[in-house]
Amino acid sequence: MNSPVLEMRHITKKFPGVRALDDVTLEVQKGEILGLVGENGAGKSTLMKVLSGVYPHGTYDGEIFHKGETVRFHHINEAKQSGIGIIHQELNLIPELNIAENIFLNEEPTVWGSVINYSEMYLETHKILDNMGIDMNPRRKIAHLTMGKQQLVEIAKAIKDNIEILILDEPTSSLTEVEVDLLYELLRALKHKGVSCIFISHKFKEIFHICDRVSILKDGKYVGTYPIPDLNHDKMVSLMVGRNIKELFVKETADPGECVLEVNDLCVKNPTRPGSFLVDHVSFKARKGEILAFAGLMGSGRTETMMAIFGAYSKKSVSGDIRIHNNSTNIRNPADALKNGIALVTEDRKQLGLHLLMSIKENITLASLEKISFANVINKPKESQIVGEYIDSLKIKTPSDQIAVNTLSGGNQQKVVLGKSLATEPLVLILDEPTRGIDVGAKVEIFKIMNELVKNGVVVIMISSEMLEVLGMADRILVMHEGKITGELNRKEATEEKIMTYATGGTR
Amino acid sequence: MTKTQLLLISRKYGTFIALLLIIAIFASTTDGIFLSARNLSNLSRQTVVIGNIAIGMTMVILMGGIDLSVGSLVGLGGIMVAVFTTRLHWHPAVAIAATLLLAGVLPGFINGYISEKYRFHPFVTTLGVMTIARGATLLISPVSMSVGETIKFIGQYNIPKPVTLIILSISFFLYAAITIYAAVHRSRYEKTTVQLSKLIIPVAAAAVFFSLLGWVFLSYRGMPFMVLIFALIVTASHFLLTQTRTGRYMYAIGGNNQAARLSGINVMSTWTFAFILTGVLAAFSGIMLAGRLGGATPTAGNAYELSVIAAVVIGGTSLMGGVGNIMGTLIGIFILGVLTNGMSLWGLSSYVQMCVQGIVIVLAVILDSVTKNIRV
Ligand SMILES: Nc1ncnc2c1ncn2[C@@H]1O[C@H](COP(=O)(O)OP(=O)(O)OP(=O)(O)O)[C@@H](O)[C@H]1O
Ligand SMILES: [Mg+2]
Numbered sequence: 001m002n003s004p005v006l007e008m009r010h011i012t013k014k015f016p017g018v019r020a021l022d023d024v025t026l027e028v029q030k031g032e033i034l035g036l037v038g039e040n041g042a043g044k045s046t047l048m049k050v051l052s053g054v055y056p057h058g059t060y061d062g063e064i065f066h067k068g069e070t071v072r073f074h075h076i077n078e079a080k081q082s083g084i085g086i087i088h089q090e091l092n093l094i095p096e097l098n099i100a101e102n103i104f105l106n107e108e109p110t111v112w113g114s115v116i117n118y119s120e121m122y123l124e125t126h127k128i129l130d131n132m133g134i135d136m137n138p139r140r141k142i143a144h145l146t147m148g149k150q151q152l153v154e155i156a157k158a159i160k161d162n163i164e165i166l167i168l169d170e171p172t173s174s175l176t177e178v179e180v181d182l183l184y185e186l187l188r189a190l191k192h193k194g195v196s197c198i199f200i201s202h203k204f205k206e207i208f209h210i211c212d213r214v215s216i217l218k219d220g221k222y223v224g225t226y227p228i229p230d231l232n233h234d235k236m237v238s239l240m241v242g243r244n245i246k247e248l249f250v251k252e253t254a255d256p257g258e259c260v261l262e263v264n265d266l267c268v269k270n271p272t273r274p275g276s277f278l279v280d281h282v283s284f285k286a287r288k289g290e291i292l293a294f295a296g297l298m299g300s301g302r303t304e305t306m307m308a309i310f311g312a313y314s315k316k317s318v319s320g321d322i323r324i325h326n327n328s329t330n331i332r333n334p335a336d337a338l339k340n341g342i343a344l345v346t347e348d349r350k351q352l353g354l355h356l357l358m359s360i361k362e363n364i365t366l367a368s369l370e371k372i373s374f375a376n377v378i379n380k381p382k383e384s385q386i387v388g389e390y391i392d393s394l395k396i397k398t399p400s401d402q403i404a405v406n407t408l409s410g411g412n413q414q415k416v417v418l419g420k421s422l423a424t425e426p427l428v429l430i431l432d433e434p435t436r437g438i439d440v441g442a443k444v445e446i447f448k449i450m451n452e453l454v455k456n457g458v459v460v461i462m463i464s465s466e467m468l469e470v471l472g473m474a475d476r477i478l479v480m481h482e483g484k485i486t487g488e489l490n491r492k493e494a495t496e497e498k499i500m501t502y503a504t505g506g507t508r
Numbered sequence: 509m510t511k512t513q514l515l516l517i518s519r520k521y522g523t524f525i526a527l528l529l530i531i532a533i534f535a536s537t538t539d540g541i542f543l544s545a546r547n548l549s550n551l552s553r554q555t556v557v558i559g560n561i562a563i564g565m566t567m568v569i570l571m572g573g574i575d576l577s578v579g580s581l582v583g584l585g586g587i588m589v590a591v592f593t594t595r596l597h598w599h600p601a602v603a604i605a606a607t608l609l610l611a612g613v614l615p616g617f618i619n620g621y622i623s624e625k626y627r628f629h630p631f632v633t634t635l636g637v638m639t640i641a642r643g644a645t646l647l648i649s650p651v652s653m654s655v656g657e658t659i660k661f662i663g664q665y666n667i668p669k670p671v672t673l674i675i676l677s678i679s680f681f682l683y684a685a686i687t688i689y690a691a692v693h694r695s696r697y698e699k700t701t702v703q704l705s706k707l708i709i710p711v712a713a714a715a716v717f718f719s720l721l722g723w724v725f726l727s728y729r730g731m732p733f734m735v736l737i738f739a740l741i742v743t744a745s746h747f748l749l750t751q752t753r754t755g756r757y758m759y760a761i762g763g764n765n766q767a768a769r770l771s772g773i774n775v776m777s778t779w780t781f782a783f784i785l786t787g788v789l790a791a792f793s794g795i796m797l798a799g800r801l802g803g804a805t806p807t808a809g810n811a812y813e814l815s816v817i818a819a820v821v822i823g824g825t826s827l828m829g830g831v832g833n834i835m836g837t838l839i840g841i842f843i844l845g846v847l848t849n850g851m852s853l854w855g856l857s858s859y860v861q862m863c864v865q866g867i868v869i870v871l872a873v874i875l876d877s878v879t880k881n882i883r884v
Binding site: 310312333334335337338339344346351352353354355356357358362366367369370373376377378380381384385420424 | 693694696697751752753754756759760763764766767768769770771772773774830831
């Protein structure tokens with residue numbers, strides 16, 4: 001075997017109270033796609049931050065060799081110059097700037113030294129996007145793009161320079177199938193050019209599909225690197241988790257009971273295009289004891305439907321009737337929705353779901369403080385006790401509940417958001433991509449919790465872009481396309497093809 | 509001790525250590541005048557006026573806001589209470605209530621409600637209210653006015669020494685008892701062992717602090733009534749921020765406004781509440797200032813907003829919102845107060861004092877940002 005383009009040796013990285021990486025080794029060959037897997041909090045993101053200079057040399061122990069030579073990055077720019085680019089787990093774009101401005105941020109083409117040459121910038125952006133096979137206007141504001149599109153912009157930004165090693169930290173967690181296919185093509189094209197990729201994902205299907213070899217981390221330690229042909233699903237799980245997980249979807253069917261939530265003619269106006277709708281006359285019922293899934297492509301209006309039900313939009317742009325137990329409600333804001341027993345786990349945990357500087361404890365109880373306070377005073381012992389229960393039941397990996405959530409791994413942050421909604425003890429729990437970024441073991445836990453909730457009479461509404469998840473967990477599936485519900489399928493009749501047909505606007 | 513440990517300590521206690529250093533410098537260069545009971549007693553009285561407002565401002569800044577109108581409200585509060593007591597001869601309680609309402613609640617409500625309702629930065633709203641309030645003050649009375657006897661009493665009365673002693677002792681024992689109870693209780697529900705150092709250090713610090721207060725007030729005239737009120741306000745605010753829902757919501761709103769809304773927090777009411785509280789505290793400071801000086805000046809409180817914001821920022825509250833606490837602000841207030849007082853004793857002109865104050869503000873913020881970004 002020829003010598004690796006990159007080697008990390010004996011990397012150890014400590015944070016107060018945690019040893020995130022413990023003597024980890026990693027080798028990347030030229031032109032290979034190396035998968036990196038492990039449970040939430042195993043240290044994948046941390047290892048990549050060490051590699052890309054986010055954690056500068058000196059804040060960790062160990063050595064990095066690039067083409068056989070020791071490198072010491074003190075800053076991300078130094079890593080970039082050596083051809084190492086990273087796309088972080090959480091998107092890092094500036095919402096108020098447009099696509100081209102983001103792609104060329106801090107590297108704007110200029111004339112006379114400092115005047116931005118906009119025409120060239122847009123032209124270049126066009127070229128880059130064209131090369132990637134994406135059709136987007138470089139002048140669109142990031143804020144107006146879906147998560148999936150934003151992700152593609154991130155990738156464009158990372159690969160526009162001469163890159164040798166591209167790190168993708170869970171790049172597919174917010175992409176549609178079509179976008180994922182696009183990404184595969186991109187990666188293969190890069191591979192042909194001799195670029196190596198490190199690909200972090202919790203979706204095994206993708207790992208098996210795209211990767212050449214897989215490195216596995218467990219609890220901050222290096223487990224090993226295996227060529228894909230030597231692995232299978234079960235083997236990988238047991239190497240990662242340390243035990244076997246028999247079945248992913250442990251669906252228990254409960255008898256559907258009375259109708260709890262009824263939505264009639266829900267419409268949400270499109271703020272950027274007057275006259276059109278993001279959500280177009282959506283009506284549905286959700287019954288006690290069922291898991292109702294919303295399938296569809298990214299941008300089909302599922303998230304907007306749920307946000308509207310949750311009162312997140314101003315009353316002016318929303319119309320329609322929402323009934324709980326056949327009583328009409330007047331939900332003007334999220335506080336009203338929570339009072340009516342509706343809770344929402346948002347898909348955008350960083351912007352909408354979490355208070356990054358606040359502790360796990362404060363995040364989990366934030367929406368349900370009324371339950372644990374007397375008058376205005378918070379009952380702190382009770383708070384700790386309840387939070388402790390959620391940390392246990394959701395298996396949040398943390399040394400203490402006082403830790404600020406921005407130091408948690410992505411998957412564990414997701415569990416905190418889930419805990420926050422569960423703590424409100426809702427009648428209707430809306431989960432928008434609840435398993436995004438969550439490892440296999442935790443996924444099973446979340447499915448178990450969903451079963452448990454349903455058994456206790458909670459209505460669970462789940463938005464998911466994971467076809468298998470929808471098919472595995474839902475009792476009933478509503479498919480959306482361009483703001484409308486285009487089809488309904490029950491558990492027995494649902495297939496991947498049928499869902500895709502409806503999701504792309506076709507009818508049977 | 510390693511470098512990171514040092515940095516960690518300076519992050520936690522940096523401003524406090526700076527305060528001690530400044531005190532030490534003045535103590536050793538003023539022939540003991542700085543440390544005399546008389547000077548410290550006066551210092552405490554001067555600090556209270558700014559301090560009161562800084563407490564409210566901490567909450568506003570914590571939520572990602574700012575309030576520029578407080579200085580004008582000090583002026584308005586003073587003039588109003590003067591008019592009500594000496595020109596209209598209202599009962600002092602009514603006069604104070606009316607002043608707090610008109611010069612505190614009303615402008616505070618406008619500050620908070622309008623900026624939230626129409627979604628623009630409170631910088632603008634409070635700039636407007638600041639100008640209106642100063643104009644109104646000068647309209648009401650372009651010249652200084654004297655205030656009623658009760659108002660003077662609030663600003664000048666000293667609690668008799670025996671009563672001072674009792675108050676201080678009770679406060680200390682209450683503090684010690686609560687600290688110990690809380691630590692033990694907490695260790696029980698968090699299932700950790702009580703760390704003795706976490707008990708002994710705060711109680712010992714409190715013992716030193718209260719003895720110092722005792723020495724100052726018992727050797728010079730007793731505790732100023734103003735100081736007692738300030739202490740109560742500080743305690744109540746600390747409780748509000750650490751133990752109540754309202755306080756938790758303030759941190760949440762400042763930390764991530766959108767996520768706070770989606771958590772069902774009534775942003776409007778919490779936000780408006782903080783501005784009203786700040787307005788009331790500013791008006792009340794105006795009353796106390798007028799009382800202390802025996803009369804109200806329409807230009808009183810000019811540029812106070814800057815000192816107040818400085819105290820809050822020195823105390824570690826982030827202008828970005830989401831980070832800060834009352835104890836930090838208290839230290840910020842002391843640093844500014846001690847600096848002004850000490851430099852006056854040195855005989856430095858107020859121009860030099862301004863420059864030094866400016867430097868201190870910048871240094872404090874640098875210290876904060878340097879220690880905050882340590883990667884361990
Ligand atoms: N800045 C930090 N301060 C303290 N602890 C941290 C910090 N960053 C990460 N950690 C801890 O280091 C461990 C590894 O985190 P990391 O983000 O690398 O996990 P991960 O493998 O990427 O997990 P996920 O699949 O959930 O994204 C976790 O226990 C996390 O809490
Ligand atoms: Mg990660």
